Amino acid sequence: MKKCRISLYGSCFRHFLFISPQEMRGPRSIEIWKMGAVNYLEALKLQEKLTSDRKTHKIKDTLLSLQHPPTFTLGKRRTVHNVLVSEAELKAMGAELHYTERGGDATFHGPRQVILYPIISLRDIGTGARKYVENLESTMIELASLYGVKARAGETGETGVWVGQRKIGAIGVRISSGITSHGLAFNIDPDLNYFKHIVPCGIPDKEVTSLQKEVGLGQKLPSEQVIHEQLVSCFTKIFGYTDVTWRDKTSVSSDGNE
Amino acid sequence: MARSLWATRAASYLRINVPCRGFATVLKDLKYADSHEWVRVEGESATVGITDHAQDHLGEVVYVELPEEGSKVEQGASFGAVESVKATSDVNSPVSGKVVEVNKKLSDSPGLVNSSPYEDGWIIKVELEDDSDLPCLMDPERYTKFCEKEDASR
Numbered sequence: 001m002k003k004c005r006i007s008l009y010g011s012c013f014r015h016f017l018f019i020s021p022q023e024m025r026g027p028r029s030i031e032i033w034k035m036g037a038v039n040y041l042e043a044l045k046l047q048e049k050l051t052s053d054r055k056t057h058k059i060k061d062t063l064l065s066l067q068h069p070p071t072f073t074l075g076k077r078r079t080v081h082n083v084l085v086s087e088a089e090l091k092a093m094g095a096e097l098h099y100t101e102r103g104g105d106a107t108f109h110g111p112r113q114v115i116l117y118p119i120i121s122l123r124d125i126g127t128g129a130r131k132y133v134e135n136l137e138s139t140m141i142e143l144a145s146l147y148g149v150k151a152r153a154g155e156t157g158e159t160g161v162w163v164g165q166r167k168i169g170a171i172g173v174r175i176s177s178g179i180t181s182h183g184l185a186f187n188i189d190p191d192l193n194y195f196k197h198i199v200p201c202g203i204p205d206k207e208v209t210s211l212q213k214e215v216g217l218g219q220k221l222p223s224e225q226v227i228h229e230q231l232v233s234c235f236t237k238i239f240g241y242t243d244v245t246w247r248d249k250t251s252v253s254s255d256g257n258e
Numbered sequence: 259m260a261r262s263l264w265a266t267r268a269a270s271y272l273r274i275n276v277p278c279r280g281f282a283t284v285l286k287d288l289k290y291a292d293s294h295e296w297v298r299v300e301g302e303s304a305t306v307g308i309t310d311h312a313q314d315h316l317g318e319v320v321y322v323e324l325p326e327e328g329s330k331v332e333q334g335a336s337f338g339a340v341e342s343v344k345a346t347s348d349v350n351s352p353v354s355g356k357v358v359e360v361n362k363k364l365s366d367s368p369g370l371v372n373s374s375p376y377e378d379g380w381i382i383k384v385e386l387e388d389d390s391d392l393p394c395l396m397d398p399e400r401y402t403k404f405c406e407k408e409d410a411s412r
């Protein structure tokens with residue numbers, strides 16, 4: 001009876017002070033790496049190293065915030081039929097093509113598009129793929145709402161973030177022993193013409209859009225750095241991180257050394 | 259069990275997240291890994307798949323990457339992957355041995371992993387190696403508690 005009374009008082013005390021069960025367990029920590037422009041393969045090698053380090057608990061949850069030079073990528077299913085031009089033609093326009101192990105279909109990454117690659121342990125937060133991806137969608141929806149843009153998650157089979165029938169944010173994730181890599185790409189103001197060379201995300205007849213296009217071309221957006229930081233803040237809020245460390249990693253090489 | 263798996267499919271379709279799913283099915287005659295794969299051992303052979311809890315947390319499976327028949331699998335190591343909601347998730351083997359059969363139906367019907375995770379949605383059959391460490395796998399009661407604890411840490 002005494003034990004029951006103590007635990008009852010404990011839970012009343014916690015509720016009185018509006019402390020969540022998670023807060024009672026301790027803060028959730030993440031380290032944000034602000035990386036600037038990074039070549040796709042360099043970023044991939046870095047993610048592989050960080051994923052391995054996270055699996056063996058050498059590092060805590062880490063989030064890479066960066067952008068890529070013009071790069072087309074395919075997912076594990078190798079849906080090459082959704083790349084509408086040859087690799088030689090892509091090279092001639094100054095873009096690279098990479099085959100990856102992530103989920104999802106064909107996509108484009110380039111300047112003025114924010115990329116977030118969370119390397120986090122889903123098991124530590126009791127989350128599966130579906131909930132994780134929903135949270136990534138919510139992250140981008142929240143950012144869009146800061147600019148008065150009403151975005152929504154895609155219907156079944158159209159994972160990603162949409163404004164009406166136009167896609168503003170894409171997701172492609174890999175989960176290995178419960179550790180995530182790859183992540184999301186949100187269009188601030190990339191050159192949307194690049195998307196004409198693929199069937200984006202394997203969904204034909206749907207437009208791709210950007211934050212700049214949705215707020216109006218005459219409207220000036222804050223600097224990219226500001227928008228990157230806002231997107232990261234949306235992420236940390238939605239995922240419940242309370243202990244957030246920022247590191248400037250613009251000089252980090254693919255082996256993680258500065 | 260059919261009714262609870264129907265409820266699973268309905269929840270997935272409606273994108274309902276239920277924090278502690280009372281109706282995640284755990285079968286009595288199987289062993290379970292902490293990465294949410296199940297194994298049915300019958301003598302020297304084993305059948306492997308992913309659990310009802312796993313398929314619910316994945317969402318609708320659209321692709322299953324299968325290993326080659328004849329390849330080796332190692333306990334705790336990845337042998338394939340499933341894709342759902344633009345996420346590929348590695349599938350780990352709960353046992354060590356040689357893959358003798360893969361479920362080819364999953365190439366055309368990957369959704370069997372969701373609708374029938376313990377029967378038609380099996381993934382590989384394995385000829386066991388002597389050093390397969392079966393006692394380190396969880397029994398149904400322990401696996402149920404493991405899932406409850408994991409879901410409570412959200």
